Amino acid sequence: GAVVSQHPSRVICKSGTSVKIECRSLDFQATTMFWYRQFPKKSLMLMATSNEGSKATYEQGVEKDKFLINHASLTLSTLTVTSAHPEDSSFYICSASRQGASEAFFGQGTRLTVV
Amino acid sequence: AQSVAQPEDQVNVAEGNPLTVKCTYSVSGNPYLFWYVQYPNRGLQFLLKYITGDNLVKGSYGFEAEFNKSQTSFHLKKPSALVSDSALYFCAVRDRGSGNTGKLIFGQGTTLQVKP
Numbered sequence: 001g002a003v004v005s006q007h008p009s010r011v012i013c014k015s016g017t018s019v020k021i022e023c024r025s026l027d028f029q030a031t032t033m034f035w036y037r038q039f040p041k042k043s044l045m046l047m048a049t050s051n052e053g054s055k056a057t058y059e060q061g062v063e064k065d066k067f068l069i070n071h072a073s074l075t076l077s078t079l080t081v082t083s084a085h086p087e088d089s090s091f092y093i094c095s096a097s098r099q100g101a102s103e104a105f106f107g108q109g110t111r112l113t114v115v
Numbered sequence: 116a117q118s119v120a121q122p123e124d125q126v127n128v129a130e131g132n133p134l135t136v137k138c139t140y141s142v143s144g145n146p147y148l149f150w151y152v153q154y155p156n157r158g159l160q161f162l163l164k165y166i167t168g169d170n171l172v173k174g175s176y177g178f179e180a181e182f183n184k185s186q187t188s189f190h191l192k193k194p195s196a197l198v199s200d201s202a203l204y205f206c207a208v209r210d211r212g213s214g215n216t217g218k219l220i221f222g223q224g225t226t227l228q229v230k231p
Contacts, residue, residue, distance in 0.1 A: 107158050
């Protein structure tokens with residue numbers, strides 16, 4: 001199946017700093033990628049839809065100025081958590097689908113801990 | 116509103132026994148249906164999907180799922196569980212007309228615990 005790579009897998013940052021998470025589609029081009037947040041033993045909460053070459057579409061309740069999404073190429077989307085606080089600590093996952101495919105493929109996830 | 120329900124937070128089964136993880140959905144039209152598995156601190160792995168055709172779909176690692184249109188269900192099954200199947204399982208749907216850019220709607224997840 002298609003490969004989606006997410007980096008870093010774990011990051012610890014100080015409160016008030018910003019953290020960037022990368023999501024790459026390794027063997028296909030993805031015009032659309034999705035960013036999710038997952039709390040412990042809970043389902044995935046869709047944060048935003050990342051569109052190549054245009055602005056991301058954010059879900060209701062997600063602060064677009066806090067969670068900056070950039071989809072500068074057909075194989076890379078980035079999520080930047082700005083001015084991170086301990087409540088932003090979570091597991092963040094991205095996904096993408098190959099053109100013509102119905103299923104989505106997911107990155108390995110990023111465990112963010114803000115101290 | 117469109118939704119996916121996994122009524123069981125946890126399913127416990129003994130190794131070698133059959134397992135079923137339930138999923139029902141409330142979505143307009145005829146959506147694509149999926150099952151994903153998640154191991155601790157990892158992303159989701161695709162298991163199987165229903166697009167059209169035979170109601171019994173076979174997927175990875177010996178898993179299968181049965182699509183029932185009248186009951187709007189898509190239960191995940193495996194004839195003989197392994198301890199290594201212990202993980203978090205998600206049912207998901209996607210609107211058929213949205214192509215590869217459509218959102219997935221996820222169930223709450225079911226933890227499968229297989230005991231030796």
